[in-house]
Amino acid sequence: GAGVSQTPSNKVTEKGKYVELRCDPISGHTALYWYRQSLGQGPEFLIYFQGTGAADDSGLPNDRFFAVRPEGSVSTLKIQRTERGDSAVYLCASSPPTSDTQYFGPGTRLTVL
């Protein structure tokens, strides 16, 4: 079946602009996670959704970052007033009920000029 999909695959923006990154999880997966991977590093946790609600947003670096999942499926990560330090690959993962295995999407590479 279809895996986790993320759009766009690449996003180039200018400092100060607003961006939205989209994640479409595997059908039936109730848990959805966002991670950020900087060059040469492992992914770092940003936020976790169970259904529509953000159950853990402790990894969001500051209040410029926000994420929603209004219908419990697709999620959007929103970054306001982007900074050059936000440049990274943003990864989304989903997980089926009663499993701790996460399935990752291909990521969105964000470049802030």
Added chain:
Amino acid sequence: GNSVTQMEGPVTLSEEAFLTINCTYTATGYPSLFWYVQYPGEGLQLLLKATKADDKGSNKGFEATYRKETTSFHLEKGSVQVSDSAVYFCALSELTGGGNKLTFGTGTQLKVEL
């Protein structure tokens, strides 16, 4: 907090050589442990996992044993192939608000040459 430490790369091996990538962790509870692999140009894929002490995860000839006494989860393969060239990430999961937040190591790049 939780953390994962894995050996730095790149690791360069000849085909059919034995592979070990070391991974140690720090955790307050009893996490599940994972190895994820990222092939060039592709997304992260689960390679193997172990959920409790002394469990052995295995897949595609790779193995790792959950060692609670040494807080380790070293990845091994008896005979590597060129197609195994990739970046390997060790990770642990921590239960949070009902979910399983992953903490990753920095990754180890493996290059296998003919």
